[in-house]
Amino acid sequence: MKELRLMKGNEAIAEAAIRCGADAYFGYPITPQSEVMEYLMAERPEQRTGMVVLQAESEVASINMIYGAAGCGKKAMTSSSSPGISLMQEGLSYIAGAELPCLVVNVVRGGPGLGTIQPSQADYFQATKGGGHGDYHLIVLAPASVQEMCDFVKDGFDLAFQYRNPVMILTDGAIGQMMEKVELFEQIPRSETQPEWACVGKPATRGRSIITSLELDPNRQEQFNLKLQKKYREIEAKEVRYEKIQCDDAEYLFVAYGTSSRICQKSVQLAREKGIKVGLFRPISLYPFPYEAIESLSKQVKGILSVEMSAGQMIEDIRLAVHDRIKVQHYGRFGGMMPVPSEILQQLETQIIGG
C-alpha cells in the first residue's frame, strides 16, 4: 500500500531517515533546517526503530559523533545549513580520510558569514570540490522535490556504504520548507550486523579494527591517496545522475539543479510558448558531475544558460564539459533571492540568443 503524505522537505528527510533504518542522528539547530531534528524528536524514533537522536553542543561535535557512530559501522547522519556545514569541514575530511559512510544534509542558506536564512545555492564549490582539507570528495545529490528529499536519504545511505564515503544531500531552504505530496517507502529494519571493518570490540579471532586517517609515512600516504582516487574514478564512472526535460529538439539549454531547476521548468514552458526551443538539463549528482551528458548536448544546442542561486559556481563545471564549443553564460540571484521564470527567459534571450 502506497503511503502518501503532505510534508515539508525537512520533515521528509527526517521521516525517510527513520524509515531507511538509520541508527543515529546527531545535529545542532540552525534555520532553515531545524525541523529535521524537531520532527525526529517528536516521532520518538528510539521507540519506533531504536534509532538514536541527540542534540549536540555544536556542529563540530555532531560531525564527530557521526564519525564515532559510523566507525562502528552504523548508519549515522546529520543535517545543518551553511554556517554549520562550514564548521563540519574538518570532521568531513577525517570521515573521508577514514573511509567512513555517513549522510550529511546541507539545507543551504545565503552567505557569506551569517548571511541570511533565505534559500541559496552558494555552497556548490564547498560541497563538490572537497570543502575541507586534502584530496577528497563527497558524493553530492541535489533533490528538486520533497519526494527526492525522501528518496535520496535512502539512496544516500546506500551509496555511502557501497563506497565507504560520506554523502551529502545539497538542498536549500526553499525545498526544505515547502510542502509537497510524498510517497513514503516502507519501513526498512535497522541492520543487526555491522560491516567487517567496523569497531565493535575486538574478538580473539580477528585483528584490530582501527578507524584512522593518519599515515605518517608519505609513501604509504600517497598509496592511500591513490586508492581514494581510484574509488572516485569508479564513482565518476558509475554514479552520474541527471534528468533531461524537453531536450530532444532543444536549440538552447538551461542547466540548473535543485530549486533553480524547478523555476527553470516554468521558464522552458514560457520560452516554448514564444517559439524558442529550450530544454532543461538537471544534474542530480553534483559530484560526480554529468560532464559527458552535457558535452554531448553541447553538440546539439547553440548555447547554455547556467542558472544557479549563486554568483556562478556550477558554470565552471559546465564550461569544463563544453570545452568552449558553444557559449555558456551564468544567471543567478543570490544572497537569499530567487529568480522568477520570466527573468530567466529574458536572460536567455539577451545573454545567449541575442548575445
Add this chain to the structure above:
Amino acid sequence: MEENITLEDIIRPENLVFQKTKLFTEKPLSYCPGCGHGVIHRLVLEVLEEMGISEQTIGVAPVGCSVLAYEFMDIDMQQAAHGRAPAVATGIKRVFPEKFVFTYQGDGDLAAIGTAETIHACNRGENITIIFVNNGIYGMTGGQMAPTTLPGMRASTCPYGRDVKSMGHPLKITELIAQLPGTSFVTRQAVHTPGNVRKAKKAILKAFQNQKEKKGLSFVEVVSNCNSGWKVSPVQANKWMVENMFPFYPLGDIKDV
C-alpha cells in the same frame, strides 16, 4: 641464599614477578624514555584484561603524543580529530550502549581545543571513561604552552614563562567538570612511583567498573611528565613534577558518587 643461580632459574615461570599485559601489541612504544604515557597505557590495558572486557571495549585516541595509541593497544580503536574524542566516544557509546568506551587525551586536546566537547560529554553524563594525561605542555608539537602550563613555567610559545596577565591562568578542568551532575567519579592521579601506579590503576579500574554500573562519566586525570617538552632529564622531570605540578594539581579523588 642460592649460590649458583642460572639464567634458566631466573626465567622459570614460577619465578615470574612481572609480565607485560597481553593487550599490548608487539609494536615498541614510540614515547620518549621516561614519559608517563607508556605506564598509563599499561594500566588501562591491565584493567581491561583483568576485567575481561577487552572484546567489548572501543578506545578513542586523540591528536597528541598518544595519537598512535591504537598501534600499541590490541583492541578496536578510533582516532579522533584534535579535541573531539569525547564527541567521537559519545557517537560510539550511543550506538553501542553495552560496550565499554574510553578516550585517552592530553591537556591540549582535552582542555584547550576540545573544551566544549569535554564539558558537554561530562554534562550529559555519557557513560564513558576519560583518561586525561596532564603534562602541562604540548608534547607532540614540540613543547608549546598548554592550557595547564603553570604560571611562570617556560614553553616554546612562552619562552619567558607563562605570564598569566596576558596568557591566562592554567585551567583546572578536572575541578571544573567535577561540578557537573553528569560526572560520577573524578580523580587526579600520578604514575611516577610504584605506589602511585597502584593507586592510579585502582582509579582506572573503578572508572571502567562505573561504566558497567551505568553510573555516568568517570574522569581520571593523570598528572604526568614530559621530559622532552620540559627540556630536562626523566629523573629531573619527575622531581620537578612533584615540586611544581602537584601543589597546583593536588592528587586524590575529587568526586565519587
